[in-house]
Amino acid sequence: MSEKIYIGVDLGGTTVKLGICTEEGELLHKFEGPTDAEQGPETVLNRINEYSRALVGNSSFSWDQVAGVGAGIPGFMDIAEGFVKLSPNFPGFVNVPVKKGLEERFGKPVKINNDANVAVLGEAWAGAGKGVSTLVCYTLGTGVGGGVIVDGRLCTGFAGMAGELGHMQIVPDLEAIQCGCGQYGCLETVSSATGIIRMATDAVERGDSTTLTELGSITAKDVFDAAKAGDEVACRIVNRAAYYLGRAMAAVAVVINPQRFIVGGGVSAAGDVLLDPVREVFKKYTTNKANEGVEIVRAQLGNSAGVVGAAGLMLRG
Structure with a gap:
């Protein structure tokens, strides 16, 4: 010892x-x-x-x-x-x-x-990134956090702002809403638990046909459970969250070229119902050299x- x-x-x-x-x-x-x-x-x-x-x-x-x-x-x-x-x-x-x-x-x-x-x-030291020298991690919870490891070292940047992945402005202007940071169209507004709940609540209030209307208070888990059961509205919400996460990863990939993306936080408990479409979008929007051998996996260490x-x-x- x-x-x-x-x-x-x-x-x-x-x-x-x-x-x-x-x-x-x-x-x-x-x-x-x-x-x-x-x-x-x-x-x-x-x-x-x-x-x-x-x-x-x-x-x-x-x-x-x-x-x-x-x-x-x-x-x-x-x-x-x-x-x-x-x-x-x-x-x-x-x-x-x-x-x-x-x-x-x-x-x-x-x-x-x-x-x-x-x-x-x-995660890089003792979890899902163990043995990988360059990786990017997203934490999907109330917000979207993140971090970058390059050549085994944590990348913090000039002013300590490197890795603020949730605040990449990825949503087009016509679809964008204001983020808690004050900017519009941040990844956090669509791929966090908060964003998923907001999209589900909006769908219910519009009168969309969905099993989510039967719930008094919607959680992100409710949305994923409904998507797994085939609810079309829930599937649309999950796919939208996955789409922008995959697009964000594609943008990061051509800058950092990580070997692995790790997805943690409470939302990651959804598993492959979220990660499979993320992987598809990531592959679609990156060049072969940027996605070849790149893995997108769940975090392992939890809390x-x-x-x-x-x-x-x-x-x-």
Whole structure:
């Protein structure tokens, strides 16, 4: 067993997930507790410190064996300087020196990154991307996140904005609606759970003939289940979400030329009813050299991806 251990922190709006990983990316222990985000940045940093020490204290390891701590945080940040510039779901998280604050509490080196980026790193290190040097990951949930690994390293870009795949403006103007980011036609508006639910709700309100009208509150899972059962409206919605995801991947492929695309997040649970049409669209809109040997697969680590990837920031971030 590795003598050095790495702590990964996946900071969520209501819950902090933490884990201990080896140098090989094996997740050994997990812990989670309330974020208490409404109490402000200092409280959140204190909670991370308390939980990390409890995690190690309840394991067979000592604090001296901790080689570093990585944290995945939702929002916009200055990664190099370790500042969270803005995290909309965390009151008061504006220009917060998270790296410095945690290093003072831990007495250990700390790296931070966007939560979607660390989930990608987790999949690349120990999940569906293990052994692949260049890959792109999409996380389809409430929104669409993503990240890019090139030659084994996380690509963050000049201002830390690389991998914001959900905000590629892919939907034509006449069909585009405004995204939460303020722009129009983002992938997130059609291929996220939110986008799928919106399209289904619109169909019901228009009076389209669909079994979805029998449901009081529609979820993305409802739409996929209806599509699997042959509901034409649900199939149309799923195919539209898949179409724009496949088109977005085709655009990325000629820039990055990844060996593998990984699709994670709650929407990915739909499986091949979503991924099969994505694969068809991707192949249609790329040249042979850009799609030859390229795989589009589901993520493997589930809710542990962020914790594993955050720990991996110390080695591969």
